[in-house]
Amino acid sequence: QFDCQHDVVVERFNETLNDTEVLDMSNRTMALEGLGLEEYPEANSSNFSNMTDEEEEEESDANTSARRLAYSGLGVALHSPNVMAGNYTIGNTSIAAFSGSCLSLLGTARHGTNSIDIPADSQLAPFTHFAIYSASALTEQTTPTRHKIFDMSASVSDVEYIGQDLDLNELGGLIFWIPPLHGELVMAYSVFLAEDILGKARSQIGEDVASSVNQLAVPLETPRASYSHFVVYTKSNLAEQSTPVGENILDEAAHAMDIIFIDEDLDSGEVGGTISWRDCEDVSEVTHYSVYLGYNVVGRDRSLMGVVAIGTNKFVVSVDSVLSPFTHVMVYASSALAEQTTPTTLLISDTSASVSDIRYVDKDLDIAEVGGSISWAPPVNDVARVQGYYVYLASGALGEQR
Numbered sequence: 001q002f003d004c005q006h007d008v009v010v011e012r013f014n015e016t017l018n019d020t021e022v023l024d025m026s027n028r029t030m031a032l033e034g035l036g037l038e039e040y041p042e043a044n045s046s047n048f049s050n051m052t053d054e055e056e057e058e059e060s061d062a063n064t065s066a067r068r069l070a071y072s073g074l075g076v077a078l079h080s081p082n083v084m085a086g087n088y089t090i091g092n093t094s095i096a097a098f099s100g101s102c103l104s105l106l107g108t109a110r111h112g113t114n115s116i117d118i119p120a121d122s123q124l125a126p127f128t129h130f131a132i133y134s135a136s137a138l139t140e141q142t143t144p145t146r147h148k149i150f151d152m153s154a155s156v157s158d159v160e161y162i163g164q165d166l167d168l169n170e171l172g173g174l175i176f177w178i179p180p181l182h183g184e185l186v187m188a189y190s191v192f193l194a195e196d197i198l199g200k201a202r203s204q205i206g207e208d209v210a211s212s213v214n215q216l217a218v219p220l221e222t223p224r225a226s227y228s229h230f231v232v233y234t235k236s237n238l239a240e241q242s243t244p245v246g247e248n249i250l251d252e253a254a255h256a257m258d259i260i261f262i263d264e265d266l267d268s269g270e271v272g273g274t275i276s277w278r279d280c281e282d283v284s285e286v287t288h289y290s291v292y293l294g295y296n297v298v299g300r301d302r303s304l305m306g307v308v309a310i311g312t313n314k315f316v317v318s319v320d321s322v323l324s325p326f327t328h329v330m331v332y333a334s335s336a337l338a339e340q341t342t343p344t345t346l347l348i349s350d351t352s353a354s355v356s357d358i359r360y361v362d363k364d365l366d367i368a369e370v371g372g373s374i375s376w377a378p379p380v381n382d383v384a385r386v387q388g389y390y391v392y393l394a395s396g397a398l399g400e401q402r
Contacts, residue, residue, distance in 0.1 A: 024369040103131070120239030122292045124151055154180035156189065156214075156232045156245050163252025164285050164337035165220050171251065172220035173337060175205075176230050179214050186211045188235040197246035202231065205345055220338050224251060254286050256313075256331040261344040265319045266385060268352035272319030275345065283310060290316045293326035299343045302330060323350055353379035353386050 131144035165172030192202035231244035257276040265272035357377040364371030390402035
């Protein structure tokens with residue numbers, strides 16, 4: 001067996017030159033020229049053409065190695081005595097095998113077997129044919145039966161990811177691809193997250209996908225971590241392909257921006273007013289927003305206030321809404337798949353603008369009648385929110401029956 005790329009003589013023809021029979025001497029010069037053996041002047045064809053067996057035995061080890069290298073260029077025109085009687089020798093060779101190209105032994109099979117298995121990922125170049133030689137107890141035949149190799153290529157194309165998990169650095173949604181043009185041998189697809197387009201440090205998403213399906217759901221809240229690509233491999237019943245087709249990960253992140261809420265309810269512990277926000281730059285996957293009151297920035301013990309269609313971007317909080325125990329307004333963006341897990345939040349400033357130091361002297365001296373001036377001190381806090389005062393008669397300190 002010979003490595004034609006590097007002119008290396010390997011084990012199959014490791015016997016001495018005298019054990020190697022040259023079957024096609026006429027092509028030796030062409031083979032030598034094809035191998036570029038000017039580096040081995042002692043191994044050129046003119047030195048060998050008239051050499052007797054005795055002269056060959058007298059050659060130095062270096063010269064013998066060089067001749068082995070020269071003969072190896074004859075490819076199929078080499079015979080190795082270690083071919084077992086009654087076996088088929090199976091190799092692959094170029095279409096010009098008989099004019100100086102290379103031969104590489106794949107294996108042998110006993111008569112009656114009629115097949116061998118070729119391992120997955122076997123390198124094809126520079127070969128183009130399978131060549132099968134019958135062998136007797138005496139010799140291997142000179143002219144093989146050849147079969148041109150059809151190198152099956154079955155890769156997907158146009159991998160596309162539709163991200164519907166709207167949280168930054170979290171993935172979730174659908175991956176689509178176009179099946180191979182020649183996909184009759186494809187049994188399944190495997191989809192991975194990877195650190196490059198070639199599948200470095202890959203991590204499989206879910207299970208293999210049947211060949212009749214061309215999409216895969218990515219679970220919500222899948223950590224993106226250090227991954228930069230989705231890669232899709234085809235699988236036959238022999239093996240998974242070694243070179244995938246990939247697509248850059250575009251992390252779909254969308255959220256409300258710049259929340260504004262001014263509490264127009266002037267009572268302490270109660271809120272009311274309009275919550276407003278801006279859309280982020282890309283809202284292509286956002287279907288609506290959900291507005292909550294929450295206990296903290298992560299939405300603990302949150303309470304839904306309402307749902308707003310995309311494009312509305314505001315929500316009116318009814319006056320006298322009890323604030324406690326909540327501390328934040330929270331706005332979550334939602335896609336067709338799910339609501340995001342990380343909201344945009346705003347700490348609530350509870351407006352409290354009560355007057356104090358109320359004074360009244362009744363100057364109407366009739367029973368059950370009042371008259372005179374009421375005065376008070378204006379609010380100390382949030383006075384900018386106060387536009388006026390209403391004064392009522394009531395039947396209790398809390399304004400009952402006012």
